[in-house]
Amino acid sequence: MLKNHKDELILLSTILIISIVLISLDSFEYLYNLSRKYEHFQLDEFFVIFIAISICTTFYALKKYFDLKKVKNRLNFCNQRDTLTELKNHEEFFKVCESQKKYLILLNIIDFTNFNKHLGFKKADELLRKAALCLRDIVYEEIKEPTYRIYGDEFAFYYDKDNIKEVLESLKSKFEERLFEVDSYKFYMHLNIAYSNTKPKYLTAAEALLAIRKSIEKSISSYNPQKIYCTNSLDMLNIIREALDKNQIIPVYQGIYDNNSQEIYKYETLARIKKDDKLISPFEFINVSKKFKLYHKITHRIIECAFNDFKDSSCEFSINLSYIDIINQNTCNFIFSMLKQNPQIAKRLTIEFLETENIADYNILIEFTKKIKEYGTKVALDDFGAGYSNWNNILKLNPDFIKIDGSIIQNLLGNAENINLIKLIVEFSKMNQIKTIAEFVDSKELANLIKELKIDFSQGFLFAKPNEKAQICL
Numbered sequence: 128m129l130k131n132h133k134d135e136l137i138l139l140s141t142i143l144i145i146s147i148v149l150i151s152l153d154s155f156e157y158l159y160n161l162s163r164k165y166e167h168f169q170l171d172e173f174f175v176i177f178i179a180i181s182i183c184t185t186f187y188a189l190k191k192y193f194d195l196k197k198v199k200n201r202l203n204f205c206n207q208r209d210t211l212t213e214l215k216n217h218e219e220f221f222k223v224c225e226s227q228k229k230y231l232i233l234l235n236i237i238d239f240t241n242f243n244k245h246l247g248f249k250k251a252d253e254l255l256r257k258a259a260l261c262l263r264d265i266v267y268e269e270i271k272e273p274t275y276r277i278y279g280d281e282f283a284f285y286y287d288k289d290n291i292k293e294v295l296e297s298l299k300s301k302f303e304e305r306l307f308e309v310d311s312y313k314f315y316m317h318l319n320i321a322y323s324n325t326k327p328k329y330l331t332a333a334e335a336l337l338a339i340r341k342s343i344e345k346s347i348s349s350y351n352p353q354k355i356y357c358t359n360s361l362d363m364l365n366i367i368r369e370a371l372d373k374n375q376i377i378p379v380y381q382g383i384y385d386n387n388s389q390e391i392y393k394y395e396t397l398a399r400i401k402k403d404d405k406l407i408s409p410f411e412f413i414n415v416s417k418k419f420k421l422y423h424k425i426t427h428r429i430i431e432c433a434f435n436d437f438k439d440s441s442c443e444f445s446i447n448l449s450y451i452d453i454i455n456q457n458t459c460n461f462i463f464s465m466l467k468q469n470p471q472i473a474k475r476l477t478i479e480f481l482e483t484e485n486i487a488d489y490n491i492l493i494e495f496t497k498k499i500k501e502y503g504t505k506v507a508l509d510d511f512g513a514g515y516s517n518w519n520n521i522l523k524l525n526p527d528f529i530k531i532d533g534s535i536i537q538n539l540l541g542n543a544e545n546i547n548l549i550k551l552i553v554e555f556s557k558m559n560q561i562k563t564i565a566e567f568v569d570s571k572e573l574a575n576l577i578k579e580l581k582i583d584f585s586q587g588f589l590f591a592k593p594n595e596k597a598q599i600c601l
Contacts, residue, residue, distance in 0.1 A: 209276040211252055212259035220275035220283055221329075228285035231328035232295065233336045234262075234320040237346075239280035246309060254309045255280060258316055265301050269294055281336075283329075286322075295320050295347050323350035363415040366407070370400045371421070376428045377401050378436065380444070382591030383564060386578045393443030393477070395586065396433045397593050398425055422451065423458050434465055434472055436596045445477035445507060450486050453495050466502040474503035477528065481509050489520045496524050507564070511552065518555070526561055531582070533567035540573060549580050557581075 209216045225231060236258060243251040259282065263274040266284050275283045286294065299318050307314050321335035335350040342348075370376050380394035400407040416422040430446055437444050452458045466473040478499055486492060496506050507528035508521065521529070531552060539545050556563045565577045568587030577585055 212256050212276050214259055214263055214274055214276045214282070217275065217277045220277065223285060225326065225328045228287055230286045230291050230322050230324050231283065231332050232286060232291075232320065232322040233277070233281065233283050233329075233332045234318050235282070235336065235340070236280040237317045237319055239316075242314070246312065250309050250312075254307055254314065257307050257309070261305055261307070262302060265298055269298050291322055292347070295322065299347065318346065320347045321350065325350050360415050360418065363412055364419055366400060366402065367412055367416055367419075367421055367425075370402065371424055371428070374428075375401050376425055377595065378429050378432045379406065379593040379595055380436075381586065381593040384585045384590040386583060386585055391591065392584060393445060395479070396429060396444060396446045398429050398447075399593075417451065422449075423455050426452050426458055427461055430462065430465060434469055437472060437475065438469070441475070443475045443477065445479045447479045447481050447509070449481045450492070453480075453492060459495065463498065466499065466504060470502065477505040477507050479507040479509055479528075479530070489523065493523050496526075500525075522559060528562045528564055528584075529556060530564040530566055530586075536565050536567050536573070536577070539576060546580070549582070553581055
């Protein structure tokens, strides 16, 4: 609190010291004699003291004025600058009119979170500051434009000329040649760079940058309006929430064809969002639902609908579950409750495990499999040949079906290596009393080859497309 009144304390201390000095030197008597000597000026002691105080307070007020001006300038600087890097901040960036500039460029340091983990936040901030200042200098040297820090390790600048690719390649090369040092650590850093001249430029450049971050090939790319880089997650979040509120999450069913009896054996349940008489594919909303922790609600909704749709039918059907469903205790409790309440439906149900490459703990999956089999429910494994690498774990799961990965099936015709792999999978399956299902069967030629290879079932548009309950015969 005393720091806030530093100037006042200094002023009072000065007055106190001067007063002591004046008293010790009998200065008041001198001032009295002086005032008598110049009595014709009509000055007295009190007026002299008043003048002295006025002069002091004037100097004090002037000091305060310049201090406040200094603080104001500092506040203005802080309002316009990023406090860590001293680059212009995102507020200043968005004050620039996009239409006045040809290109907007966004870039980020690749995997900077790794530096945070390795160095700790304090040293990582020091490293980021050095990188930001280096980037600022290179950009200004190349194109005489200011660099802005948007947030985190993401930066931006504008450019007006046509040689954008050459400039960005040169900028990237110069930055990545620099060796950054923090304490005894030395690092090279690399950049992802995206640019756009399509309005709104910031959003389109952000989409391009997101695509580059996911890419294992490109590190510099422009926004391509002909290519959809990603779904706007916030818009999709609104669609998902509305769909959950209005029961627009619906199942569709795709028939699985028996290659021996030559008829539909069972139906796979697939999730869709029905909006304005259109069906939205799970590829557009599943990842967003997982990101915002809504995926379990979709799973619950699909299970309820499927059980209701098949309650008066004798058909077999399957429901897809991912590993995050299995490790969610509420979802597990809900599934076991549905199986217990509907024992006849449970016997016609197959649980199909998806995203098998993401299984972190097979013991959890094995335990879950044992429990659902107590109700007579069967088990299928998706993406076999791609997602599963440990065949010993497959035997521990004791599945009833394996679905051969569609990428293998699609490249089966004329591919001796894939054919030999299929033969191995079929032989392995028959030895362990496991039925096989081929995915993505879309031609008669492929269907005939699959039958020759003695795969038990086929699934694909050749035999059946996903349809709502009203459009299939149960």
